[in-house]
Amino acid sequence: MANILVFAHQQGDFLTPGGKEALAFGSRVASSIGGEVRAVLLGTTSEQSAKEAIACGASIAYNVQNPLLAEYNVELYVNCLYDVFQQTNADMMVVSFDRMGKDLVGRLAARLHVSAITEVVDFKTNDEKLTWIRPIYGEKAFGEYETTRLKAVVGIRQKSQDITEFTENHIGEIIPFEYTVSKEEIVTKLVVKIQAALSDIRLEDARIIVSGGRGLGGPEGFSELQTLANLLGGTVGASRAACDAGWVPSNLQVGQTGAVVAPDLYIAVGISGASQHLAGITSAKTVVAINTDAEAPIFKRANIGLVADYMTVIPALTEKLKKVLV
Numbered sequence: 001m002a003n004i005l006v007f008a009h010q011q012g013d014f015l016t017p018g019g020k021e022a023l024a025f026g027s028r029v030a031s032s033i034g035g036e037v038r039a040v041l042l043g044t045t046s047e048q049s050a051k052e053a054i055a056c057g058a059s060i061a062y063n064v065q066n067p068l069l070a071e072y073n074v075e076l077y078v079n080c081l082y083d084v085f086q087q088t089n090a091d092m093m094v095v096s097f098d099r100m101g102k103d104l105v106g107r108l109a110a111r112l113h114v115s116a117i118t119e120v121v122d123f124k125t126n127d128e129k130l131t132w133i134r135p136i137y138g139e140k141a142f143g144e145y146e147t148t149r150l151k152a153v154v155g156i157r158q159k160s161q162d163i164t165e166f167t168e169n170h171i172g173e174i175i176p177f178e179y180t181v182s183k184e185e186i187v188t189k190l191v192v193k194i195q196a197a198l199s200d201i202r203l204e205d206a207r208i209i210v211s212g213g214r215g216l217g218g219p220e221g222f223s224e225l226q227t228l229a230n231l232l233g234g235t236v237g238a239s240r241a242a243c244d245a246g247w248v249p250s251n252l253q254v255g256q257t258g259a260v261v262a263p264d265l266y267i268a269v270g271i272s273g274a275s276q277h278l279a280g281i282t283s284a285k286t287v288v289a290i291n292t293d294a295e296a297p298i299f300k301r302a303n304i305g306l307v308a309d310y311m312t313v314i315p316a317l318t319e320k321l322k323k324v325l326v
């Protein structure tokens with residue numbers, strides 16, 4: 001019977017959507033190949049998130065209570081997850097491939113000497129082989145990758161799993177897990193924390209995103225997008241070109257190498273719509289594009305398109321909305 005260990009990442013007392021997705025995926029694999037899901041929670045002081053992990057399908061939730069783990073540190077997290085994996089004889093580790101997962105998956109797989117499979121959205125089983133499915137070529141195709149043995153660290157693509165079907169009635173056990181480390185042993189130290197985001201709403205959780213690209217011509221344009229986003233109760237995103245230019249912090253980047261988002265409304269302003277950008281917005285419900293170039297690829301993805309200069313459209317739209325909403 002396979003022992004599938006899931007890193008159930010929590011924020012405060014609750015699991016993150018990514019942590020729940022990883023549990024949902026682990027549960028699907030477990031019921032398909034015959035196995036059980038165990039969750040590992042790092043740095044928790046309350047049992048609330050461990051109970052949630054059990055409601056999400058875990059038969060055991062290992063609660064690693066160490067105050068040094070309260071703050072994310074890649075070195076500590078890899079060491080601790082490695083210990084839990086080895087000591088619980090796990091066969092496979094499932095991790096959400098969110099920002100933290102992108103940091104962890106490769107390092108953990110290297111430590112464990114197992115395969116790392118990233119951006120996984122689905123799987124198939126046949127003849128004791130597992131086939132992992134992940135988008136390739138900027139979502140234009142899906143690749144299938146076989147592993148002949150279970151041992152692997154699997155990174156689940158964000159927003160790819162259904163997390164609506166959990167039941168509070170699932171029964172499981174919370175087991176405290178001892179992980180000891182002294183401050184002196186930690187090589188990587190957090191020196192300073194810099195508040196980078198323009199908004200408190202995480203891109204991955206936002207219902208409305210107003211995103212800007214190189215077409216804004218500079219950082220000033222982003223203040224206008226911020227005003228519009230605030231009015232709509234949303235947040236600001238950006239293309240890689242705008243982030244690379246230093247106009248906004250890189251944590252606002254949407255796309256293949258940035259955040260994968262699934263808002264109800266995505267307003268792309270001065271963004272051409274390169275495949276790498278579109279890879280981050282495949283799950284956006286309604287896309288509005290504002291671009292001066294009628295041939296820009298973003299219009300193929302957009303539900304509503306305006307061939308116009310953003311400098312005329314955004315202030316007019318903001319004024320109109322102020323009258324209606326404020």
Ligand SMILES: Cc1cc2nc3c(=O)[nH]c(=O)nc-3n(C[C@H](O)[C@H](O)[C@H](O)COP(=O)(O)OP(=O)(O)OC[C@H]3O[C@@H](n4cnc5c(N)ncnc54)[C@H](O)[C@@H]3O)c2cc1C
Nearest residue numbers: 213214215239240241255256257258270271272277292310
């Ligand atoms: C491996 C790899 C990974 C990548 N990952 C990402 C990623 O995660 N996210 C990402 O975004 N990119 C990514 N890129 C970069 C991507 O290929 C594009 O270069 C980038 O998305 C372009 O950004 P942009 O649309 O802002 O700029 P541009 O392509 O330069 O487009 C600017 C647009 O603004 C329009 N415009 C100009 N003036 C105005 C105006 N006044 N009003 C309205 N519109 C105007 C122009 O017509 C144009 O369409 C990646 C590239 C590689 C190679």
